[in-house]
Amino acid sequence: MDRATFETRLFGVLRWVVIAILIVVTLFPFYYMVLLSIRPIEAVLGNPGDLWAGPAEWTVSTYREVLSPVSDGGQGFVGLIGNTLLVAVSATLLTLLVSLPGSYAVSRLQFVGRRQVHFLFLAIYLFPAILLAIPLFTVFTRLGLRGSLFGLIIVYIAQTIPVSIYMLRNYLTTIPVSLEEAAAVDGYSRLQTLRKVILPLAAPAVMANALYVFMIAWNEYLFALLFLVENRGNWTVSLGLAQLSGGIEVSKTVLMAGSVVLTLPIVIIFFATERLLTEGLTAGADKG
Amino acid sequence: MVATEQRPAAPERRRRPARQLTRKQRENRAGLAYLSPTFLVVLVVVVVPILWTILLAFQRLRLINIRRSGLFGDFTLRNFEYVFTSPGFWSSLWTTLVYTIGGTAFSIVFGLIAALALRRRFPGRTLVRASVLLPYVAPVVAVTFVWEIMLSPQFGVTNDWGQRFLGWDRPIAFLSQREYNLWGVDIPLALITVIVFEAWRYFPFAFLFILARLQAVPRDLEEAAVVDGAAPTQLFRHILLPQLGAVIALLSVLRFIMTFNKFDDVWLLTGGGAGTQVASVRVYEFLTSRLDIGAAAAQGLVLAAALVVLLVIYLRFFAPREES
Numbered sequence: 001m002d003r004a005t006f007e008t009r010l011f012g013v014l015r016w017v018v019i020a021i022l023i024v025v026t027l028f029p030f031y032y033m034v035l036l037s038i039r040p041i042e043a044v045l046g047n048p049g050d051l052w053a054g055p056a057e058w059t060v061s062t063y064r065e066v067l068s069p070v071s072d073g074g075q076g077f078v079g080l081i082g083n084t085l086l087v088a089v090s091a092t093l094l095t096l097l098v099s100l101p102g103s104y105a106v107s108r109l110q111f112v113g114r115r116q117v118h119f120l121f122l123a124i125y126l127f128p129a130i131l132l133a134i135p136l137f138t139v140f141t142r143l144g145l146r147g148s149l150f151g152l153i154i155v156y157i158a159q160t161i162p163v164s165i166y167m168l169r170n171y172l173t174t175i176p177v178s179l180e181e182a183a184a185v186d187g188y189s190r191l192q193t194l195r196k197v198i199l200p201l202a203a204p205a206v207m208a209n210a211l212y213v214f215m216i217a218w219n220e221y222l223f224a225l226l227f228l229v230e231n232r233g234n235w236t237v238s239l240g241l242a243q244l245s246g247g248i249e250v251s252k253t254v255l256m257a258g259s260v261v262l263t264l265p266i267v268i269i270f271f272a273t274e275r276l277l278t279e280g281l282t283a284g285a286d287k288g
Numbered sequence: 289m290v291a292t293e294q295r296p297a298a299p300e301r302r303r304r305p306a307r308q309l310t311r312k313q314r315e316n317r318a319g320l321a322y323l324s325p326t327f328l329v330v331l332v333v334v335v336v337p338i339l340w341t342i343l344l345a346f347q348r349l350r351l352i353n354i355r356r357s358g359l360f361g362d363f364t365l366r367n368f369e370y371v372f373t374s375p376g377f378w379s380s381l382w383t384t385l386v387y388t389i390g391g392t393a394f395s396i397v398f399g400l401i402a403a404l405a406l407r408r409r410f411p412g413r414t415l416v417r418a419s420v421l422l423p424y425v426a427p428v429v430a431v432t433f434v435w436e437i438m439l440s441p442q443f444g445v446t447n448d449w450g451q452r453f454l455g456w457d458r459p460i461a462f463l464s465q466r467e468y469n470l471w472g473v474d475i476p477l478a479l480i481t482v483i484v485f486e487a488w489r490y491f492p493f494a495f496l497f498i499l500a501r502l503q504a505v506p507r508d509l510e511e512a513a514v515v516d517g518a519a520p521t522q523l524f525r526h527i528l529l530p531q532l533g534a535v536i537a538l539l540s541v542l543r544f545i546m547t548f549n550k551f552d553d554v555w556l557l558t559g560g561g562a563g564t565q566v567a568s569v570r571v572y573e574f575l576t577s578r579l580d581i582g583a584a585a586a587q588g589l590v591l592a593a594a595l596v597v598l599l600v601i602y603l604r605f606f607a608p609r610e611e612s
Contacts, residue, residue: 003519004517004519006519007521008519011520015405022402022406023419023420026419026420026423027419029423029431029435029438030426030434032438032445033430044443048443048445049449101323101325102322102323102326104322105322106323109315109316109319109322110315111315111319112316114319117323120327120335124334125545125549126592127338128549128551128571129551130549130568130575131341131571131585131588131591132333132338134337134344134581135336135337135340135344136333138581154329157333158329158334161329161330165326215425219426219428219429221552222551238429241430242556252443255433255437256437259429259434262427262430263426263430263431270421270422270425271418275414278421282496282500
């Protein structure tokens with residue numbers, strides 16, 4: 001057997017081994033999360049190695065504890081979900097409102113400093129988020145914005161704008177300029193063209209972008225911790241869950257139920273829109 | 289006849305450059321106007337805070353008196369002196385470097401392997417591809433908690449199985465043990481665990497970009513090589529790898545920057561203990577437990593400066609040159 005045949009067979013088998021390992025390695029933690037969240041804590045402590053639990057053993061008491069309001073002795077995660085949704089949806093809409101004209105300008109218009117814009121964006125990622133947090137913490141304290149969701153939303157916009165503009169710009173460059181010229185001939189102003197011609201055409205990219213920003217905002221932890229920790233009423237789910245782990249009387253199974261509550265919306269959104277999202281993110285990456 | 293033909297042409301010629309200029313100006317103005325909301329947000333939330341941090345790093349300030357103090361105070365280098373001489377500074381920088389290089393390298397290597405394995409179509413590929421991306425899109429708080437519980441010495445599945453099937457004589461505290469003696473060699477256990485977590489969480493990111501690039505490699509290039517009798521390893525070495533060079537280089541830089549500044553993952557997994565105190569966790573501790581804003585800012589700036597130096601070295605000496 002020559003080298004080529006041998007290797008082709010070897011990698012033909014190895015490929016399936018790798019795929020199997022990949023599936024186990026990526027999915028197992030999530031399976032384990034769900035499994036622990038529906039097992040009673042006594043069962044987990046007794047047999048920590050069990051990877052299966054029959055329906056007879058299942059319990060929803062962990063979810064009841066996580067979701068029921070604080071006044072009923074629960075952890076009040078329903079309220080936290082509301083806060084997180086408010087933050088994530090507002091951050092998404094505002095980021096789009098800001099980055100859509102921005103990306104249009106970067107992809108279509110010649111203006112002074114166009115080539116320097118990406119240096120500005122690089123700066124956002126070059127400095128650790130914790131470094132920005134120091135002065136923002138101070139300013140928000142002075143303005144009374146610390147502890148409010150509004151301050152958090154502004155930070156999320158700034159954190160997601162570079163990727164957002166990059167994604168949209170890549171898509172906008174694929175839209176033929178002639179369409180805009182036709183719109184101009186029809187007497188559309190630039191803003192009207194953007195709204196009535198470009199926006200509908202870029203809908204897939206805008207949607208992918210919205211999902212990206214939503215996910216980042218939903219998952220974020222550091223700034224939520226720094227700004228909101230003293231104001232329990234405004235906690236996001238991530239922060240609430242992290243604070244929960246510090247509590248002594250909270251069992252690990254309840255913690256896992258909280259993790260499922262935090263993760264599930266993201267997983268649903270992601271599986272429903274995976275293609276849209278990955279294509280939006282990697283558009284342009286295949287050009288080298 | 290000749291004169292009348294020339295006369296209207298002259299003002300036309302004069303007017304044209306003027307009109308072009310105004311169109312250019314209009315476009316310039318529109319461009320700046322459309323980008324101004326972006327500028328404003330970035331200015332307020334990023335640029336001004338960075339400049340302010342630089343000022344703060346040169347002042348002795350604590351959280352208690354910052355509300356009263358103005359922008360400018362007594363400038364001093366004492367914060368930097370304090371940061372450089374305080375115990376654990378160099379070891380923390382070293383930890384950050386090991387963590388960053390380890391996390392970057394492993395995530396890219398695993399991403400590459402995953403991309404090669406999932407490259408060709410097979411039934412269920414879309415679903416597998418989506419599940420491979422899960423570690424990256426899932427909330428950091430949730431996944432760190434699952435890892436913590438999986439690795440827990442008391443009720444984690446890893447230690448239970450290790451003791452039952454692998455013959456471990458006692459549970460291993462993956463996240464809280466600084467050093468572990470493996471076959472006579474001390475290995476930094478907690479740091480390695482954190483790096484493995486980093487590789488697990490971010491290999492999908494590398495996977496995504498490498499896969500996108502792989503799918504753009506022209507088919508006939510590979511087919512020709514196969515006809516010539518090239519083995520898969522040769523195919524990879526001589527056909528695919530050259531095509532992937534640019535995207536891997538870009539990923540290395542991106543992942544290096546992101547991992548170098550990473551805070552949440554390490555903080556949530558170990559709290560910075562057991563030899564995993566990376567520099568950004570140190571900044572956070574200066575800020576919240578010692579309430580020392582000046583030192584936190586100075587430490588953060590040192591971190592950013594170190595990153596810039598490393599990037600310049602990379603771009604100067606190691607970055608692949610654009611093929612002309």
